[in-house]
Amino acid sequence: MPSYQNESAADRDGAPPVSDLARNVISLVVFIHLFFVALCLGANVARSEMHGRLINAFGFYVQSLNLNPDFTPYHLTHGTLDDVDHRIEVLPKDADPDDAEAWVKLPDGGYRACDSYKRYQRLAKTLALLADMEEQSGSIARDVGEHFVHERGLQPVRMRARRHTLQHWRTFLDGTPDSRDPDADMYLQTPYDADLIVTDDGVVFPNKRADAGESAQVARPEQSSAEGNAGNSEGN
Numbered sequence: 001m002p003s004y005q006n007e008s009a010a011d012r013d014g015a016p017p018v019s020d021l022a023r024n025v026i027s028l029v030v031f032i033h034l035f036f037v038a039l040c041l042g043a044n045v046a047r048s049e050m051h052g053r054l055i056n057a058f059g060f061y062v063q064s065l066n067l068n069p070d071f072t073p074y075h076l077t078h079g080t081l082d083d084v085d086h087r088i089e090v091l092p093k094d095a096d097p098d099d100a101e102a103w104v105k106l107p108d109g110g111y112r113a114c115d116s117y118k119r120y121q122r123l124a125k126t127l128a129l130l131a132d133m134e135e136q137s138g139s140i141a142r143d144v145g146e147h148f149v150h151e152r153g154l155q156p157v158r159m160r161a162r163r164h165t166l167q168h169w170r171t172f173l174d175g176t177p178d179s180r181d182p183d184a185d186m187y188l189q190t191p192y193d194a195d196l197i198v199t200d201d202g203v204v205f206p207n208k209r210a211d212a213g214e215s216a217q218v219a220r221p222e223q224s225s226a227e228g229n230a231g232n233s234e235g236n
Contacts, residue, residue, distance in 0.1 A: 036058065036061060036062055036067060037067060039051070039054060039055065040062055040067040040068050043055055043068075055068055084164055084166055085121065085164040086121055086124035086125040086128050086161065086162065086163055087106060087107060087120070087121075087161075087164070088105070088106040088120070088123065088124045088127060088144060088159065088161055088162075089104065089105050089106075089159070089160050090103065090104045090106070090144070090145070090148055090154070090156045090158070090159050091104075091157055091158040092104065092154050092155060092156060093156070093157050095157075097158065104148070104154070106120045106123070106124065106144075107121060123140070123144075124161050124162075127140045127141070127161040127191075128161040128191040128192060131161065131191040131192040134208055137192055137208070138194075138206045138208065141159055141194050141196070141204075141206035142205070144159060145196045145206065146204045149202045149204065150202055155198060156196045156198065156204070157195065157196055157198075158196060159194055159196055159206070160190050160192060160193040160194070161190070161192040161193075162188050162189065162190055163188070163189040163190075164182075165188070165189060167182050167187055192208070193208070193209045194206040194207055194208045194209060195209065
C-alpha cells in the first residue's frame, strides 16, 4: 500500500511546491511592512526622537504609502473644517487661564483611532460649528459643564471650543521655531468661549463671551433687584 504520510497537500494536488527561499522572502517582506505600520502607529501620539529619526530615514516608504499622517499630501484632503482637529477645553475654578496646562482638554490625548477620542472630536466639532446658535451651543456647554461637576468632581468656570488649523508647509520651512510648533497659539482658533456659572445644586448656566477676550456681564437676580430699587429711589 503506498504511503502519503510524507507528501504535502501541494504534491497530492499536482501544484508545484513553494521553495523555502520564496517562503523566507515573503515572510521577510510581510514582516518589514508590518514593522513600518507599527512604527507609524506608535509615533502617532507622543512621538519620541528615535521614532522621528526612524520615520525620516525610511520616509521614502512610509510617505509613499501614506502610513505617516504628518506627511499626507494636502491634495488628498478636502481642505475644509472637517479636516482639522477640534477639542473642548474646560478651566477649573481658581486656575490661571493663561496657563495652557491648567485647561482640561477633551479629548485629552490617547490613541486617535479609539472610539472615545472620535466621539470627543465630534462633540467639539459640533460645538464649534454651532457657536453662533446660542441655544444649541449653550445646551452642549451646559451638559459638558455638568459632566465635570457630577462625574469628575471639578468646578468649571469657563469652557471653550478650539479648532486646530492646518499648518502650511511653506510656513514650516521658512518660519521661526515658534511658528514651526504645530501647537502654537497662531494655529488655534476659538469659535466658542463661555463663562460657566454653577449653582449649589450643580446646575450649569453658560454665558457666551462676546469674543475671545471680552465677557458679557450677567445680571444676577439680586443685582437686578438692587439696581431697580436704586432707580426707583432716584426717581422719587
